[in-house]
Amino acid sequence: MTWLDLPADHPFGISNLPYGVFSTDGSEPRVGTRIGDHVLDLAACAEQAGMESHEVWHRASLNAFLAQGRPAWTAARAWIIDVLTNPARRDCVEPHLIPVADVKMHLPIAVADYVDFYASEHHATNVGRLFRPDTEPLTPNWKHLPIGYHGRSGTVVVSGTDIVRPSGQRKAPTDAAPTFGPSVRLDIEAELGFIVGGATELGSPVSLADSDDHIFGAVLLNDWSSRDLQAWEYVPLGPFLGKSFATTISPWVVTSEALRAARVPLPGQTDPTPLPYLQGEATADGASTAYGLDITYEVEWNGTVVAHPPYAAMYWSPAQMLTHMTVNGATLRDGDLYGSGTISGPEKGQRGSFLELSWGGKEPVTLNDGSTRSFLEDGDTVVLRATAPGADGTTISFGECVGTIRPAR
Amino acid sequence: MTWLDLPADHPFGISNLPYGVFSTDGSEPRVGTRIGDHVLDLAACAEQAGMESHEVWHRASLNAFLAQGRPAWTAARAWIIDVLTNPARRDCVEPHLIPVADVKMHLPIAVADYVDFYASEHHATNVGRLFRPDTEPLTPNWKHLPIGYHGRSGTVVVSGTDIVRPSGQRKAPTDAAPTFGPSVRLDIEAELGFIVGGATELGSPVSLADSDDHIFGAVLLNDWSSRDLQAWEYVPLGPFLGKSFATTISPWVVTSEALRAARVPLPGQTDPTPLPYLQGEATADGASTAYGLDITYEVEWNGTVVAHPPYAAMYWSPAQMLTHMTVNGATLRDGDLYGSGTISGPEKGQRGSFLELSWGGKEPVTLNDGSTRSFLEDGDTVVLRATAPGADGTTISFGECVGTIRPAR
Numbered sequence: 147m148t149w150l151d152l153p154a155d156h157p158f159g160i161s162n163l164p165y166g167v168f169s170t171d172g173s174e175p176r177v178g179t180r181i182g183d184h185v186l187d188l189a190a191c192a193e194q195a196g197m198e199s200h201e202v203w204h205r206a207s208l209n210a211f212l213a214q215g216r217p218a219w220t221a222a223r224a225w226i227i228d229v230l231t232n233p234a235r236r237d238c239v240e241p242h243l244i245p246v247a248d249v250k251m252h253l254p255i256a257v258a259d260y261v262d263f264y265a266s267e268h269h270a271t272n273v274g275r276l277f278r279p280d281t282e283p284l285t286p287n288w289k290h291l292p293i294g295y296h297g298r299s300g301t302v303v304v305s306g307t308d309i310v311r312p313s314g315q316r317k318a319p320t321d322a323a324p325t326f327g328p329s330v331r332l333d334i335e336a337e338l339g340f341i342v343g344g345a346t347e348l349g350s351p352v353s354l355a356d357s358d359d360h361i362f363g364a365v366l367l368n369d370w371s372s373r374d375l376q377a378w379e380y381v382p383l384g385p386f387l388g389k390s391f392a393t394t395i396s397p398w399v400v401t402s403e404a405l406r407a408a409r410v411p412l413p414g415q416t417d418p419t420p421l422p423y424l425q426g427e428a429t430a431d432g433a434s435t436a437y438g439l440d441i442t443y444e445v446e447w448n449g450t451v452v453a454h455p456p457y458a459a460m461y462w463s464p465a466q467m468l469t470h471m472t473v474n475g476a477t478l479r480d481g482d483l484y485g486s487g488t489i490s491g492p493e494k495g496q497r498g499s500f501l502e503l504s505w506g507g508k509e510p511v512t513l514n515d516g517s518t519r520s521f522l523e524d525g526d527t528v529v530l531r532a533t534a535p536g537a538d539g540t541t542i543s544f545g546e547c548v549g550t551i552r553p554a555r
Numbered sequence: 556m557t558w559l560d561l562p563a564d565h566p567f568g569i570s571n572l573p574y575g576v577f578s579t580d581g582s583e584p585r586v587g588t589r590i591g592d593h594v595l596d597l598a599a600c601a602e603q604a605g606m607e608s609h610e611v612w613h614r615a616s617l618n619a620f621l622a623q624g625r626p627a628w629t630a631a632r633a634w635i636i637d638v639l640t641n642p643a644r645r646d647c648v649e650p651h652l653i654p655v656a657d658v659k660m661h662l663p664i665a666v667a668d669y670v671d672f673y674a675s676e677h678h679a680t681n682v683g684r685l686f687r688p689d690t691e692p693l694t695p696n697w698k699h700l701p702i703g704y705h706g707r708s709g710t711v712v713v714s715g716t717d718i719v720r721p722s723g724q725r726k727a728p729t730d731a732a733p734t735f736g737p738s739v740r741l742d743i744e745a746e747l748g749f750i751v752g753g754a755t756e757l758g759s760p761v762s763l764a765d766s767d768d769h770i771f772g773a774v775l776l777n778d779w780s781s782r783d784l785q786a787w788e789y790v791p792l793g794p795f796l797g798k799s800f801a802t803t804i805s806p807w808v809v810t811s812e813a814l815r816a817a818r819v820p821l822p823g824q825t826d827p828t829p830l831p832y833l834q835g836e837a838t839a840d841g842a843s844t845a846y847g848l849d850i851t852y853e854v855e856w857n858g859t860v861v862a863h864p865p866y867a868a869m870y871w872s873p874a875q876m877l878t879h880m881t882v883n884g885a886t887l888r889d890g891d892l893y894g895s896g897t898i899s900g901p902e903k904g905q906r907g908s909f910l911e912l913s914w915g916g917k918e919p920v921t922l923n924d925g926s927t928r929s930f931l932e933d934g935d936t937v938v939l940r941a942t943a944p945g946a947d948g949t950t951i952s953f954g955e956c957v958g959t960i961r962p963a964r
Binding site for chain 2: 274278291313324350372382477
């Protein structure tokens with residue numbers, strides 16, 4: 147245990163130690179970790195301790211640290227655990243602990259490429275039924291490959307950033323012509339986002355077995371979606387303006403090491419079995435290179451928890467998504483971000499989008515104040531939260547991913 | 556005319572002056588312009604001349620210059636024309652002219668977001684017939700909005716970079732299950748790419764009238780495409796691995812000022828008329844804010860010119876694409892790149908992809924050496940070239956965009 151005054155069950159205990167970028171009044175953004183209700187200024191702590199590589203923590207993003215790769219990430223985590231638990235190190239920690247209430251959190255990475263996947267069978271089935279009612283809900287390719295598309299890196303924002311309601315074109319099948327105006331079906335997608343490091347060369351696919359060297363950690367991700375814009379524009383080249391106005395991520399990156407205790411088998415990929423490059427293999431500890439994650443998620447809408455999407459129900463694994471993304475030789479860059487796609491489970495209360503929760507607007511959701519909602523209204527606030535099993539029987543937290551809707555301009 | 560020893564009809568004359576990033580043996584990449592068969596080292600020239608803002612030209616990309624915005628771009632062009640035509644400035648030019656044969660060209664920008672549009676009616680119609688033979692070739696939205704999607708910024712490479720044949724999944728409709736292997740239908744898409752500067756704030760659409768402040772210039776763009784990967788993966792979220800392995804751009808950015816003389820009316824948007832935000836308005840000089848560009852393009856395959864796609868036939872204009880891209884409030888960043896989509900004209904010899912030229916492989920193309928081709932073979936080289944009318948009756952060149960196919964690894 148850490149010598150800090152921290153309850154054993156604190157969700158930001160020694161088994162978590164997420165990385166983020168923070169600043170205090172008048173100071174430059176730099177890298178820190180969260181321990182209990184404090185942020186440890188890693189840049190200052192490592193500098194005082196004379197740690198050689200402290201320079202990468204004096205930056206306004208994690209990208210330089212991401213570039214160092216897995217061995218450096220492992221060493222850094224061991225070093226942080228040492229300074230937080232070794233009483234002899236106390237002097238280089240205590241001066242650099244700042245209450246979380248006193249810091250401003252920034253986007254943790256300079257986002258290189260942003261890809262969004264579609265890895266929940268329940269979500270893809272629900273959306274297929276709603277968007278393409280006359281066809282099979284899952285397209286023929288869905289169980290053979292993790293379907294994904296590129297999103298707009300430049301509009302990934304940090305939790306707490308207000309979301310301006312987008313305007314654009316829409317046309318219902320019954321309308322004679324499209325019309326222009328503020329979106330009337332503004333939605334969320336509750337996802338995990340995975341942060342990539344250890345850049346690769348063009349033409350060098352990353353195997354499932356090597357994917358651990360590139361998945362640095364995970365954040366909560368809200369893929370804000372305008373369903374009316376999306377429905378009109380997305381055939382044949384996919385979502386564009388219906389998604390590109392904003393994507394929110396949580397500020398603390400929970401590391402793959404911290405999430406090791408949350409690994410679980412996937413729910414099953416036997417009908418069909420995927421092609422060999424996507425098939426998990428047993429690792430030394432008896433797990434699979436294509437692991438799922440037992441993450442408990444909650445979606446809060448204006449103070450009412452409306453869904454508990456179970457990440458363990460996802461069909462495709464984080465490693466499979468990364469391997470698929472590079473199988474054509476595409477590079478990875480430090481700061482690449484990929485989303486899981488909406489997390490939805492088999493039950494109604496497990497759906498990770500309002501489109502699904504209100505079944506296309508036909509079954510509005512009732513909030514605690516008695517009001518009903520199908521899609522987001524101006525002033526609405528959405529909070530995403532998640533926890534996972536950590537080492538030694540602990541529970542670790544992702545913190546929060548928050549956004550409030552502002553009126554269209 | 557410039558006092559340099561340059562024929563009046565040189566395609567890199569004083570009415571062109573594209574920007575690029577170059578280096579010579581042992582020197583750092585920096586910004587230059589091409590004049591005749593020389594590169595003028597703008598960083599060194601401006602520094603010697605004591606020009607205040609020379610610092611932005613001492614960078615390995617144009618991004619810092621792009622950030623300065625339209626007034627700075629206009630002033631810079633006027634300054635370059637002055638130093639090249641004012642004999643009093645000769646001393647700060649001549650020491651900094653380097654033969655083009657002695658420089659290495661780099662990617663001109665650090666690519667922020669990359670979007671690819673689909674702005675040719677002829678191309679979209681051809682592809683619709685080939686990919687979706689049982690439906691109307693143009694989707695119902697096509698003439699109401701410029702359809703686009705995000706591509707992978709991290710795999711945009713500069714002309715001359717070898718292209719490794721991608722591997723991936725494919726499944727023909729007649730196959731029982733997908734198979735994995737090197738792409739067997741590797742193709743090009745001959746496009747223009749537009750370079751964006753003058754970053755905007757989230758929630759601030761850019762009108763057609765203001766788009767000129769953000770379109771810095773254009774390059775040739777080859778959107779390498781694996782048709783077998785694409786056909787299997789692209790429903791419902793659009794192209795992904797079929798495109799993300801590589802996109803090549805030419806090294807010289809021809810500026811919007813240089814392309815002013817190439818502006819022409821669009822071929823027509825009357826049935827239907829687009830929504831007001833996409834409607835061009837007359838400018839002071841009688842032109843429209845939604846202008847086309849009279850650019851003559853050629854596609855060379857292993858030394859045989861196989862197509863002359865006419866850019867003037869494009870349905871959607873560069874300004875309309877930019878305005879549409881931001882109408883939902885999405886930001887622009889310095890270094891954003893957007894492609895026009897394949898340029899195809901109404902005639903067979905005007906098609907900008909091999910998929911169209913060989914009509915899905917049914918009508919192979921015969922090259923000068925007597926060999927026939929439907930798609931790219933290992934070792935094949937593709938060269939894209941284009942010219943446009945410049946000021947004062949000149950013709951200006953985009954240079955070349957070259958790539959050679961290497962075998963799958």
